[in-house]
Amino acid sequence: MPRIAVIGGTGAVGNVTLRLLRERGHHDVRVFASARSAGREIEGLTVEEATPDALAAAGVDVALFSVGTSASRELVPHAVRGGAVAIDKSSAYRLEPGIPLVVPEVNGGRALEHDGIVANPNCCTIPLTCALKPLHDAVGLARVRVSTYQSVSGAGAKRMEELRAEPVDDHDLRMDWTWDGDETDEESKIRAEARKILELPDLPISATTVRVPVLVGHAESVWIETEEPLSAGQATELLAHAPGVRLVEVPSPGAAAQTDQVLVGRIREDRAAERNGLVLFLACDNLVKGAALNAIQIAELVLSRVAA
Amino acid sequence: MPRIAVIGGTGAVGNVTLRLLRERGHHDVRVFASARSAGREIEGLTVEEATPDALAAAGVDVALFSVGTSASRELVPHAVRGGAVAIDKSSAYRLEPGIPLVVPEVNGGRALEHDGIVANPNCCTIPLTCALKPLHDAVGLARVRVSTYQSVSGAGAKRMEELRAEPVDDHDLRMDWTWDGDETDEESKIRAEARKILELPDLPISATTVRVPVLVGHAESVWIETEEPLSAGQATELLAHAPGVRLVEVPSPGAAAQTDQVLVGRIREDRAAERNGLVLFLACDNLVKGAALNAIQIAELVLSRVAA
Numbered sequence: 001m002p003r004i005a006v007i008g009g010t011g012a013v014g015n016v017t018l019r020l021l022r023e024r025g026h027h028d029v030r031v032f033a034s035a036r037s038a039g040r041e042i043e044g045l046t047v048e049e050a051t052p053d054a055l056a057a058a059g060v061d062v063a064l065f066s067v068g069t070s071a072s073r074e075l076v077p078h079a080v081r082g083g084a085v086a087i088d089k090s091s092a093y094r095l096e097p098g099i100p101l102v103v104p105e106v107n108g109g110r111a112l113e114h115d116g117i118v119a120n121p122n123c124c125t126i127p128l129t130c131a132l133k134p135l136h137d138a139v140g141l142a143r144v145r146v147s148t149y150q151s152v153s154g155a156g157a158k159r160m161e162e163l164r165a166e167p168v169d170d171h172d173l174r175m176d177w178t179w180d181g182d183e184t185d186e187e188s189k190i191r192a193e194a195r196k197i198l199e200l201p202d203l204p205i206s207a208t209t210v211r212v213p214v215l216v217g218h219a220e221s222v223w224i225e226t227e228e229p230l231s232a233g234q235a236t237e238l239l240a241h242a243p244g245v246r247l248v249e250v251p252s253p254g255a256a257a258q259t260d261q262v263l264v265g266r267i268r269e270d271r272a273a274e275r276n277g278l279v280l281f282l283a284c285d286n287l288v289k290g291a292a293l294n295a296i297q298i299a300e301l302v303l304s305r306v307a308a
Numbered sequence: 309m310p311r312i313a314v315i316g317g318t319g320a321v322g323n324v325t326l327r328l329l330r331e332r333g334h335h336d337v338r339v340f341a342s343a344r345s346a347g348r349e350i351e352g353l354t355v356e357e358a359t360p361d362a363l364a365a366a367g368v369d370v371a372l373f374s375v376g377t378s379a380s381r382e383l384v385p386h387a388v389r390g391g392a393v394a395i396d397k398s399s400a401y402r403l404e405p406g407i408p409l410v411v412p413e414v415n416g417g418r419a420l421e422h423d424g425i426v427a428n429p430n431c432c433t434i435p436l437t438c439a440l441k442p443l444h445d446a447v448g449l450a451r452v453r454v455s456t457y458q459s460v461s462g463a464g465a466k467r468m469e470e471l472r473a474e475p476v477d478d479h480d481l482r483m484d485w486t487w488d489g490d491e492t493d494e495e496s497k498i499r500a501e502a503r504k505i506l507e508l509p510d511l512p513i514s515a516t517t518v519r520v521p522v523l524v525g526h527a528e529s530v531w532i533e534t535e536e537p538l539s540a541g542q543a544t545e546l547l548a549h550a551p552g553v554r555l556v557e558v559p560s561p562g563a564a565a566q567t568d569q570v571l572v573g574r575i576r577e578d579r580a581a582e583r584n585g586l587v588l589f590l591a592c593d594n595l596v597k598g599a600a601l602n603a604i605q606i607a608e609l610v611l612s613r614v615a616a
Binding site for chain 2: 145147149168169171173174182183191204210212214219223252254255266268269270272273274277279281283
């Protein structure tokens with residue numbers, strides 16, 4: 001039975017991580033969080049304080065981190081020092097050379113090349129690469145454009161409570177990210193991470209990221225140009241057999257909530273493209289496949305090597 | 309003092325039409341609606357039943373229609389028979405050859421070429437063409453892609469009440485339009501109407517339309533390729549001087565609500581484009597500039613000819 005630690009277990013993603021671990025039969029689990037939450041009970045477990053020494057001494061095989069980027073930078077090395085493989089959901093290590101950035105259905109083999117840390121991608125990059133990978137393998141990606149519809153749970157449990165408390169008349173779209181030049185840092189993350197995961201360092205890709213007043217579930221409107229021609233029917237056939245993907249007529253966050261799959265639909269030819277253009281729409285549960293589930297799938301890949 | 313009739317004055321757009329007419333100094337106004345609403349008071353006016361004979365005998369200069377497509381088809385000809393110029397907000401006449409489809413800031417001159425009917429475009433097409441026109445005039449449009457974020461008020465007052473009554477946990481994205489082949493009819497309208505208004509019958513343009521759980525205000529994420537190069541700075545300069553447009557850092561439906569302008573921002577170069585690519589984001593009040601105000605502006609153009 002693998003020993004697993006969840007760090008940041010009291011947050012929106014941490015909660016889902018603990019539930020999914022239980023549902024997938026992982027029962028040797030310890031949960032860590034900040035001093036403020038230490039002593040609380042969650043999913044029948046007592047929260048321990050996530051100090052460097054506690055993590056180094058935890059004696060676990062895998063440490064799943066769902067904390068902010070600066071906390072990850074501080075704590076992850078100590079879990080690794082203690083012998084754990086750290087699966088980190090923050091952006092701290094995603095683009096670091098030599099650290100695998102993994103979506104199991106897309107580049108699962110890379111998870112086994114770790115040196116103690118595997119990074120979990122951004123919640124928009126995960127479903128996007130699940131949809132792009134089978135198309136790229138078949139005909140090559142030439143360029144990608146994405147508009148996102150991201151739920152507030154991506155900004156944390158506190159923002160969910162704020163949306164619940166806000167009068168519906170005040171519900172608005174927001175772009176609540178940090179600027180990175182003329183883009184949001186979310187937009188530059190999607191580009192850089194998709195390039196790394198797909199191993200296409202020069203893929204032309206641009207995103208516009210938008211927060212919508214939905215609690216759970218991210219959606220993306222995607223324009224794709226491919227190197228070789230691919231009809232909408234052929235793309236549909238490829239995606240029907242793509243791991244982690246489920247075809248539906250109209251994907252929506254509500255339909256994706258609590259499911260493991262990336263919902264893909266509205267696949268059609270792009271009438272605006274000069275050549276080889278496709279349009280599609282996708283949705284996934286940003287807390288499940290967009291975060292907690294993807295990290296657990298990475299952990300299971302890593303543990304399967306330990307067991308073998 | 310021009311005599312104006314508002315048909316469909318009890319709906320979401322009709323209400324805004326009556327308010328804007330008052331604010332703009334139009335005081336000789338009659339309001340018509342279905343038999344169900346006849347006799348009600350609205351903005352100090354008694355609602356009259358919109359029958360063919362009542363409209364033919366109304367003796368008005370302009371009749372502003374905010375009713376469904378089938379009601380427009382039935383009633384508009386009778387208002388015209390009675391001597392009024394009909395400004396129709398439904399899709400009934402928009403694509404009919406010889407009937408002007410007008411955004412005053414974009415093709416206002418066409419309003420004067422009417423033969424009794426002027427059509428008002430779709431609530432997404434209006435702000436889109438306001439942003440595209442100055443770019444086209446400067447460097448030519450090569451292709452356009454749009455993802456929409458449309459508020460529920462675009463689907464009528466009843467849908468607004470439903471959203472207000474719905475638990476926030478159920479708020480979702482929807483695509484609540486009719487299918488037109490592999491597109492929604494909203495998507496094909498945006499293409500066909502933008503082509504007609506911009507007088508670019510072959511403009512490559514594709515849209516993905518999405519309803520978001522926001523009460524008022526539509527937003528659009530837009531990718532543009534131009535024939536000649538145009539930097540983000542040059543595009544910003546052009547849009548800063550475009551009629552009906554106001555530049556803001558981050559446009560949102562909330563910021564656009566109750567304003568007359570199309571808010572445009574996030575103007576940047578498209579890193580995914582092969583050449584001459586721009587990205588921008590826009591928002592406008594779909595009930596004001598997206599519908600009622602645009603129709604009143606058309607009426608004022610038509611009336612200025614009558615007065616002259």
